[in-house]
Amino acid sequence: MSESELDRLRQRISAEDALVVAFSGGVDSALLAAVAHQVLGPRALAATAVSPSLAAVERRQAKEFAHTRxxxxxxxxxxxxxRPEYAANDGNRCYHCKSALFDAIEPLATALGGRIALGTNLDDLGDHRPGQLAAAQRGAIAPMVDAGLTKQAVxxxxxxxxxxxADKPAAACLASRVAYGDPVTPEVLGRIERAESAVHALGFEVCRxxxxxxxxxARLEVPEDDIARATEQRTELDRVxxxxGFQFCAVDLGGFRSGRMNALLPLLPVRSAS
Structure with missing residues (x-):
C-alpha cells in the first residue's frame, strides 16, 4: 500500500511545472518538500514563514531537514x-495567517513559474481550518489531498x-495555543514557547x-498516559x-488532543473570513 501512496503523490506532483512548498518542518510539509524535490529537482523550493508564531526549535529543525536532504x-x-484582524484572534485567525503567508511567498512562486503547495492531508479537511479558504482563493494546491493521503499515510x-x-509529534503554530477571543501578541507567544520548552525539558515529549x-x-495538556506523572511533578511544572511568565498553571485532566481550543468557537460571534 505504501508504494502506491507514494506513487500517487509523485504522479500528482509531476503534473506541476514548479512548486513552492509552504514548509513548516512538520511531518506533512516535510514529506511534501522531500517528494517535490525528488520529482521536480531545482524546480521545487521549500519556503518557511518566520514570525513570532514559529517556535525557534521548529525553525531550526526545518533548516536542518532541508539542508540534510x-x-x-x-x-x-x-x-x-x-495585522489587527490576526491579533484579534477570532475564529478566522488562520485565514489571516495564511493570507500573510501567501503575500510573502507568491512572488517566489511567480519567479519560479509554479504554484504554492500546502502539506494538507485528508484528515485536515474535517477540522476547523479557515486557512483552507485563503488557500483556495489564492490558487494554492494540496497534493497530498489530491493523492488521497491521510495523516497515517503521511x-x-x-x-x-x-x-x-516520520514520527515527529504534531506541532501546530504557537498562536493555536491562545484562547480564541484573547489577543495574540509576541509577548504571549514567547511566554508559551518558553513554557513548552521547559515542560519538554522535564521529560514530557508531547505537551501543549x-x-x-x-x-x-496556562492550561497544560499532556497525553492521558502522562497525567499521573504530571500530577506527581506538579510542583516542578508549576514552577517552570x-x-x-504565567501567573497560574493548571493540568488539564482531559489530556492532550490537537485542536482542543476549537471547543471555544461556539462562544464567538459569527463572522465571515473575508
Missing amino acids: GIPHVEVCTDEAE RRVSRELGLVT VRAHGQGTV VREA
Whole structure:
C-alpha cells in the first residue's frame, strides 16, 4: 500500500511545472518538500514563514531537514502579527495567517513559474481550518489531498523514505495555543514557547501550553498516559510555567488532543473570513 501512496503523490506532483512548498518542518510539509524535490529537482523550493508564531526549535529543525536532504530552502518573514484582524484572534485567525503567508511567498512562486503547495492531508479537511479558504482563493494546491493521503499515510510514506520527521509529534503554530477571543501578541507567544520548552525539558515529549485569561493562565495538556506523572511533578511544572511568565498553571485532566481550543468557537460571534 505504501508504494502506491507514494506513487500517487509523485504522479500528482509531476503534473506541476514548479512548486513552492509552504514548509513548516512538520511531518506533512516535510514529506511534501522531500517528494517535490525528488520529482521536480531545482524546480521545487521549500519556503518557511518566520514570525513570532514559529517556535525557534521548529525553525531550526526545518533548516536542518532541508539542508540534510539537499532541498532548496528559503525563509520569508511574514507580518501576520502586525495585522489587527490576526491579533484579534477570532475564529478566522488562520485565514489571516495564511493570507500573510501567501503575500510573502507568491512572488517566489511567480519567479519560479509554479504554484504554492500546502502539506494538507485528508484528515485536515474535517477540522476547523479557515486557512483552507485563503488557500483556495489564492490558487494554492494540496497534493497530498489530491493523492488521497491521510495523516497515517503521511507517516507511513515518510518512514518508507527514511524521513526523520516520520514520527515527529504534531506541532501546530504557537498562536493555536491562545484562547480564541484573547489577543495574540509576541509577548504571549514567547511566554508559551518558553513554557513548552521547559515542560519538554522535564521529560514530557508531547505537551501543549494553552494560554487563557489574557495570557495569565496556562492550561497544560499532556497525553492521558502522562497525567499521573504530571500530577506527581506538579510542583516542578508549576514552577517552570510560572517562571515562563504565567501567573497560574493548571493540568488539564482531559489530556492532550490537537485542536482542543476549537471547543471555544461556539462562544464567538459569527463572522465571515473575508
